[in-house]
Amino acid sequence: MAHSAVIVGAGVIGLATAHRLAEDGLAVTVVDAAPASTGASVHNAGWIVPIMSAPVPAPGMLGQALRWMTRKDSPLYVRPTPRPEHVRFMLRMLRHCNPRDFHHGLEALVTLNERTVHLFDAYEKEGVRFEYHRTGQLMAFRTHEAMRRYQAEAAHLERIGHTAIPLSGDELRDLEPALGPQVRTGLRCPQERHVDPASLVRGLADRCRDLGVRFLYDHPVTGIDSRGATVTSVLAGGERLTGDVFVLAAGVHTGPLARLAGFPLPVQPGKGYGFDDTSGSVTLRHSVYLGEAKVAVTPLSDRLRFAGTMEFGSFDSAVDRHRLRGIARSAHAFLPDFPPALQPRGWTGLRPMTPDGLPVIGPLPGRENLLVASGHCMLGVTLAPMTAELIAGHVAGAPEASALAGPFAPGRFASRRRRP
Numbered sequence: 001m002a003h004s005a006v007i008v009g010a011g012v013i014g015l016a017t018a019h020r021l022a023e024d025g026l027a028v029t030v031v032d033a034a035p036a037s038t039g040a041s042v043h044n045a046g047w048i049v050p051i052m053s054a055p056v057p058a059p060g061m062l063g064q065a066l067r068w069m070t071r072k073d074s075p076l077y078v079r080p081t082p083r084p085e086h087v088r089f090m091l092r093m094l095r096h097c098n099p100r101d102f103h104h105g106l107e108a109l110v111t112l113n114e115r116t117v118h119l120f121d122a123y124e125k126e127g128v129r130f131e132y133h134r135t136g137q138l139m140a141f142r143t144h145e146a147m148r149r150y151q152a153e154a155a156h157l158e159r160i161g162h163t164a165i166p167l168s169g170d171e172l173r174d175l176e177p178a179l180g181p182q183v184r185t186g187l188r189c190p191q192e193r194h195v196d197p198a199s200l201v202r203g204l205a206d207r208c209r210d211l212g213v214r215f216l217y218d219h220p221v222t223g224i225d226s227r228g229a230t231v232t233s234v235l236a237g238g239e240r241l242t243g244d245v246f247v248l249a250a251g252v253h254t255g256p257l258a259r260l261a262g263f264p265l266p267v268q269p270g271k272g273y274g275f276d277d278t279s280g281s282v283t284l285r286h287s288v289y290l291g292e293a294k295v296a297v298t299p300l301s302d303r304l305r306f307a308g309t310m311e312f313g314s315f316d317s318a319v320d321r322h323r324l325r326g327i328a329r330s331a332h333a334f335l336p337d338f339p340p341a342l343q344p345r346g347w348t349g350l351r352p353m354t355p356d357g358l359p360v361i362g363p364l365p366g367r368e369n370l371l372v373a374s375g376h377c378m379l380g381v382t383l384a385p386m387t388a389e390l391i392a393g394h395v396a397g398a399p400e401a402s403a404l405a406g407p408f409a410p411g412r413f414a415s416r417r418r419r420p
């Protein structure tokens with residue numbers, strides 16, 4: 001039986017896991033390379049959206065990216081880079097852009113999301129302090145064709161109680177008068193939620209401290225020691241940290257860390273951009289998806305947050321002004337009161353992407369007490385509490401956890417030669 005755990009990464013996934021294991025009575029240490037939680041877990045749209053369970057690799061997705069290659073402000077972009085792991089990753093992703101894998105992934109994510117909103121409600125009841133909105137989500141489209149694609153995907157969510165109700169442009173404007181005349185159709189998704197992501201990270205960290213979790217920031221993990229199949233310690237900022245269980249929740253850095261333990265994982269960055277608007281030029285009650293532009297707009301207590309863009313092949317956090325301006329232009333097209341020529345000061349976040357679009361949750365092959373919780377792509381906030389449930393199930397040896405986590409097992413990335 002495990003009594004102690006070391007969690008690598010203080011993003012939303014590491015914190016949710018630390019919180020859950022501490023609740024189960026384990027002595028938990030969270031270690032992070034950065035001086036504070038500043039990664040994608042803070043820089044995102046904050047949507048809790050089981051309704052958007054569709055995996056990123058979809059039929060036609062990479063073809064669309066290639067058509068957009070020459071546009072500096074497109075929502076999807078593959079940066080040409082000769083890094084072999086990037087090229088291998090994109091080829092692997094291309095292989096998953098087919099109807100069979102897409103539907104398999106969608107069904108697995110729908111099942112994983114079954115308890116998501118209940119688990120967020122439980123955080124609130126239990127005293128995790130964060131900004132939480134239950135106003136629901138609207139998806140706004142200029143064309144019926146674009147809307148129908150999302151409607152078809154959303155239909156898979158009905159079995160877990162999430163609905164997408166079709167509305168006309170005027171019905172959408174009754175709910176959100178800021179939407180302009182170009183919006184012709186859309187969906188209302190009343191069960192979806194949103195949070196201020198920075199407040200969630202802060203709230204989970206505070207609750208973890210109340211439960212006795214120890215935090216070591218500014219401690220990059222650079223080594224993993226094992227005896228046979230058992231990991232005995234990690235080397236973090238010069239300190240050797242021992243534990244019964246170790247969890248890799250290091251976002252886009254999970255791949256190289258897993259390699260230290262002898263099993264590299266194909267987790268690559270999908271860079272996103274965003275900015276916060278405090279001008280008050282537009283007010284919204286619901287979170288709103290600007291469909292064709294693939295931009296998320298999130299109304300928070302003191303600002304409106306805009307987020308979007310999926311850029312493969314970028315490994316740094318530099319802000320490309322063209323992409324940011326592309327988001328601002330789309331905002332104006334859907335929300336005419338939003339200033340058209342805004343040059344926003346923005347931020348970026350690196351989503352941990354996997355070639356099949358599914359997270360990686362469970363034991364690393366060949367290392368019985370080293371678990372992985374990463375690769376959540378566009379759904380890391382949404383899936384954080386459920387990921388923590390699965391990791392807690394693995395630690396406790398609960399068979400239901402292994403059954404539910406089957407499609408997400410790290411072992412699916414084993415080469416044929418290494419598969420049992």
Ligand SMILES: Cc1cc2nc3c(=O)[nH]c(=O)nc-3n(C[C@H](O)[C@H](O)[C@H](O)COP(=O)(O)OP(=O)(O)OC[C@H]3O[C@@H](n4cnc5c(N)ncnc54)[C@H](O)[C@@H]3O)c2cc1C
Nearest residue numbers: 009011033039041044045047221251272349379380381382
């Ligand atoms: C623009 C944008 C919008 C998004 N919108 C949404 C949304 O609305 N809803 C949603 O569900 N998801 C959304 N996402 C996705 C979500 O943000 C991510 O999936 C999620 O934040 C990943 O969390 P994480 O904890 O795995 O990684 P991270 O937040 O990256 O945390 C990983 C941590 O590991 C640490 N680390 C790395 N290497 C080491 C090391 N060697 N040693 C120690 N520590 C290390 C890092 O310092 C970091 O703190 C969005 C992402 C972006 C970029």
